Amino acid sequence: MSGRRLRGALSRLVAHPAFFLALVATLLVGCRWLSGGTVQILTFVLIAVIFAQSINLLTGLAGQISLGHAGFFGIGAYCSGILAKAHGVDVALSVPAAALLAAVAGWLLSFPAGRVRDVYLAMMTLGFGMIFYEIVREWNDVTGGTMGFPGVPSAALRTLSILGLPVDGVTYFQIVLLVTALVLVLMRNLTQSRIGRALFAIHVSEVAAGSIGIPAGATKQLAYTLSGALAGLAGALYAHLVGYLGPESFALPRSIEVLVISIVGGLGSIAGQVLSATLFTFLPERLQVFAEYQFIAYGIILTFSLVVLPKGIAGLLLEPPRFIKPRALKRTAVFGPDPSVLQREAGGGSLEVEAVTMRFGGLVALDEVSLRVEPGRITALVGPNGSGKSTLVNVVCGLYRPSAGRIAFEGRDVTGLSDHRIALARIVRTFQDPRLVPHFTVRENLLLGAHRLLRHSGVAAALALPSALEEEARQLAAVEAVLALTDLTAVADRTVSTLPYGTRRMAEVGRALLAQPRAILLDEPAAGLSEAEMERLAQVIRDMKAMGLAILLIDHHMDFLAELVDDVVVLDSGRVIYRGDISGMRRDPGVIAAYLGDEAVHAHA
Structure with a gap:
């Protein structure tokens, strides 16, 4: 019982906005007193967090396996690097452009991927990653081929400027931290919205999801598009941290690494991805003597996690996440149970x-x-x-x-x-x-x-705009009426399993x-x-x-x-x-x- 109370306390702490804001503020200010090497590692952690969230969205929420996510990561990296170096585009524009291009690639991949499942889906995404790797290796005029693509404006090399202002390692860390914080907030809002619930619904049963009006094809396309955008964003930020892009950075091991991070962290858990990305970024840096055995270690850790911690680190330390915004639930009390959902027009067609x-x-x-x-x-x-x-x-x-x-x-x-x-x-x-x-x-x-019946846009859901919260609260009021009709009010907040x-x-x-x-x-x-x-x-x-x-x-x-x-x-x-x-x-x-x-x-x- 004490362990359960501890998990509950940790979950409430992690979910509290004040804790999140305090953590971000502490890192923003405290990074000034850290060494340059530590700041750089922390920047890698933040990029890994964004990259892991892309897998979490696609695999943890929508249930779509991907073994080629390094391809989206690489698209973002090369797009931003090439635009900034070869065409002089400001990084403030090249990074969003890179995320957009990766999103388009994800959308295109969703069409063939939506026609296959399980091992065939894994093989298709693996093929996508391998195709990207070979294009990068062979397209010498654009990517530099096997010789790589050096000279990308980089914070580590002090060659980076954004909107005409020079950016050093600490400032770049602060920028990436704010971007990561925004990504986490958007992911949390998305998960607790109609879009996140729809992704989980098609994960469990596409047939059941379709029976209540959730289109499996369009929902999976959205998942691939958003996942590609997040991976491309992570890749673009990575490019302007390291300053050099080589094909080996976007090969199969990169896809395996991010998949391991997500599984060990706990698929479906945002906080779990943060903890796991931190662990897997710091661990190799501190154990360089074992670098050549890195993927053997990953395999052992993954096997241990699947056997002993099937729900990952998050399942051990935190309570399962919930999928309705607390603010929407609070607003439901204003309306009270809505019996109109139980009132239909007399007659009608047959x-x-x-x-x-x-x-x-x-x-x-x-x-x-x-x-x-x-x-x-x-x-x-x-x-x-x-x-x-x-x-x-x-x-x-x-x-x-x-x-x-x-x-x-x-x-x-x-x-x-x-x-x-x-x-x-x-x-x-x-x-x-x-x-x-x-x-x-x-x-x-x-x-x-x-x-x-929920008509608000995906943008309103991701930003948790008042219009989205209001509409969801009204539907929750209808839920209360149906709970009463079906005599389920007493078990409303218990998990179905x-x-x-x-x-x-x-x-x-x-x-x-x-x-x-x-x-x-x-x-x-x-x-x-x-x-x-x-x-x-x-x-x-x-x-x-x-x-x-x-x-x-x-x-x-x-x-x-x-x-x-x-x-x-x-x-x-x-x-x-x-x-x-x-x-x-x-x-x-x-x-x-x-x-x-x-x-x-x-x-x-």
Whole structure:
């Protein structure tokens, strides 16, 4: 318990703005009394912090593995170095230009990278890093090739000036410190915004993210772009520290080094990256005798961290970070629970499935299926395992494009739209197993459902502008109302991974409600629930009906369905074999045969 209290105290200290400002101010003033060598090492630490944050954003938040990040680092370094030396561009312009060029490179890489996963993604990013390394080696006229690119304006060599003012090592450290502080503040704001939560959502499940309106492709493109910009910024600052650029500085070992720093620090933790970057910058400097064994040491440290400290240094010393701005939470109290999220317009359009066929090669999973789900009514979709129920839901929600047929919602043809565009059309679904972000609290998971309703820009989110905080606070007020409806208020601030299955199931339903759907598709929501939990779920579904939602309910619990549904559609082998009420379904020979076989039909007769 004492260890937990210590972690809590450290976490509150590190997160407090006064501590951060005091640390930055101390370094700004105190660097004047440090030796030149120490100031230079500290500058390397700051550059490593920025570089590590680029990996933290891409891998820790968005879950995209990168083994070629030295390429972005090198793009920033060479761009700023060449602009400053060969073209006389002031460093105040060359550094932002370098970050912008690296961002463009990241955006371009996101297109092929977005089409592959896991080991193939790692190989693709590795290929990007190797291509950059070979270009630098061979493009002699621009980069100097293997001979390197000397003479870059450098603080260490006292050849650097910014806006006409000479910059020495101490002044350059102060500039880099302010840039690093700004990066950390922006990263913290971004992580605790709709953008950061969206990155975590696609990390955990792109399908679940798409079901609430988060576009996986565009979100990953943003992650690569921002990550490339940060790496390019770090590279540009590095170039004007050392004054010489050679291909070896941007080879594979540089990518491995920054990846190790991020993993050991704790992916997803901003403070962990700072601690790890400091450790891995000072350690090689103090142990020069082991320089040739540096990467063997990195391998041992990484292995130890993955086995003993899977959450890195941050997981050992600090509590897990949270993903809602405290200021937005405080403003929620001003509004109080917002019941308007539970009030829908009466009537509205219906969800129509017309002669939908779905083929997978020679297998016909759906064969001219038609059904209609009316607003303010609950339609049950039942059938034996393998009858095509989940396939139909996947077709309606944009995961599969139907081989034939049409899907319309509120009079609009939505056939073949992507999953996030279906969610934007206000058709939302749940899954057979709850697909939540495990390390998010219940409140944070529910707020994910409101992603499409948050309209403020990424700049407003990164700067934590009042407009962004106000909008987020209003959605948090809606979260409070849904928490009350789903009876989750008592566990709102507990992480989902610590909660029982039934609570997680209800949290997923609550997240779907926060998306303000007009139609909701519930895929076996009662599976694995106790009787008390099913009663609570049934009441929530009745509340949805009262809101005027069109509800398609898939479940195997006939007793659960009997008291809820208005009509039933039965599938068998991808075909509709019954439409009507539930009492008629129980007497229908075709349904009995589908579930129990032809002998049961004769016995029933």
